[in-house]
Amino acid sequence: MNEENDRPWLRVHDDWGDPEGHITGNRQGLEALKAKIDQALDEGVGLMEDFDCDFNSVAVRETKEEDTRPDTIGTKLLKGGCLIVIASCVLIFGFGLINLWEALSW
Numbered sequence: 001m002n003e004e005n006d007r008p009w010l011r012v013h014d015d016w017g018d019p020e021g022h023i024t025g026n027r028q029g030l031e032a033l034k035a036k037i038d039q040a041l042d043e044g045v046g047l048m049e050d051f052d053c054d055f056n057s058v059a060v061r062e063t064k065e066e067d068t069r070p071d072t073i074g075t076k077l078l079k080g081g082c083l084i085v086i087a088s089c090v091l092i093f094g095f096g097l098i099n100l101w102e103a104l105s106w
Helices: 027-043 073-105
Strands: 010-013 019-025 045-047 057-059
Touching: 010 027, 019 027, 027 045, 027 057
Parallel strands: none
Antiparallel strands: 010 019, 045 057
C-alpha cells in the first residue's frame, strides 16, 4: 500500500457538510478513534489532532444537548424559499398600501 492509504482518516460529514449518519474511515482511523474515545473516558476529552478527520475532538458530557445536527441542503433551501416568499409578500403589501394612500390622498 502507498503511504497515503496508510494514514489514518475519518469522516462524519459528506462532501457538502451534511452528516452522513455514520462514521466512515480506514482501519487505522477507526482504531485511532477507539484510542481517542478511551482517552476521553479517562481524561474528559480526546483531541483529534494527529490524523485526518472532519471533527476536532471526542468529549464526555454529562448532559445531553438538544438536537444540534446541521441543516441538510434540503432544509437550507426550504428556509431560503420561505424567506423569499415572506419578503415578497411584505413588499407587495407595502406597495399596495402606498398605492391605496396615493389613491385616497387625491
